[in-house]
Amino acid sequence: MQNQYGEGWKDVLDDENGNFDYLMLSDIDTRNPSVRDELKKWGKWYFETAKFNGFRLDAIKHMDHGFYNEWLDYMRNEFKQEFFTVGEYWAFDLPKLLKYIEVTEGRMSLFDTLLHDNFHHASRAGKDYDLTTIFDNTLVSVKPELAVTLIENHDTQPLQSLEQPIDQWFKPLAYALILLREAGYPCVFYADMYGAKYTDKGGDGEDHEIELPVVTELETMLYVRKNMAYGTQRDYFDHPNCIGWTREGDTDHEDSGCAVVISNSEDGFKEMEIGAGHAGKVFVDYLDKHEGEEVVITADGWAEFKVKAGSVSVWGIKK
DSSP: OHHHHSSSOOOOSOOTTTTOTTGGGOOOOTTSHHHHHHHHHHHHHHHHHHOOOEEEEOSGGGSOHHHHHHHHHHHHHHHTOOOEEEEOOOOSOHHHHHHHHHHTTTSSEEEOHHHHHHHHHHHHHGGGSOGGGTTTTOHHHHOGGGEEEESOOTTTSTTSTTOOOOOGGGHHHHHHHHHSSSSSEEEOOHHHHHOEEEEEEOTTSOEEEEEEOOOTTHHHHHHHHHHTOOSOEEEEOOSTTEEEEEEOOOTTSTTOOEEEEEESSSOEEEEEEOOGGGTTOEEEETTOTTTTOOEEOOTTSEEEEEEOTTEEEEEEEOO
16 A cells, blocks of 8 residues: 555645655645545534535645545535535735645635735835736736635735735725725635734744734725725726726616725825716725715716825715
């Protein structure tokens, strides 16, 4: 048995560090049919015990994709459930993510690590970053139905293994870009919603106290996503420092529709169409960046929507 299944490196798609087969000095030989069967039994037991409805698969580039194809098929067939699944394939190379989707035949979504990388660089570059390129070379731009978009996670926060945090000023802008648009499955980071404090060692070997503040705009943006961000999307990605889009709304959600404007430089505005069905309606900034200001939609469905410097505004029907 050892000679047949235990000799040599597993054949995985990624060649990072050889292929990083022994990530964290641990390995499970999924070439062995007995191991695969045991993992199926474990999956069955786990579902029957915990009654979950999806999976987050960690570090998938270090494992044989063929095993996951077999295991997910087994779980879905056994329990007749979709089991929405997202895999963590941490790479900044779009062809690698697309290759994984190809060999797994769309069985799982992937975290859009490339969009996270864009957010990181945009937050550091400030006004020197061209916002019209924010979705360039991202999974959500080419495979939106299988892209899980994110701002931060437990690995990217300061002092962690994939440290690449998003500067605090940019987080509201980034959340607008994943929550209020039609493409992708957005993932909200717990610490951005509730805040967090911790102490950990830095590269200098010393302890550092880290505080992750609440993104104060996040709760309102979640409300807008749930109640207003529906219908036709019109993009206005026509200025390197000021971009926007509108969602026209639909008949299934009363008072739905919104207009979003983002600036990474000075105060700005966008002339945008939100649809003639909103003619005469009064819109206000739900994020209160323009408190007291009102916008009236013209007869043909257009209006001028403002944004403060280095900020985001979300305009919706005044209630």
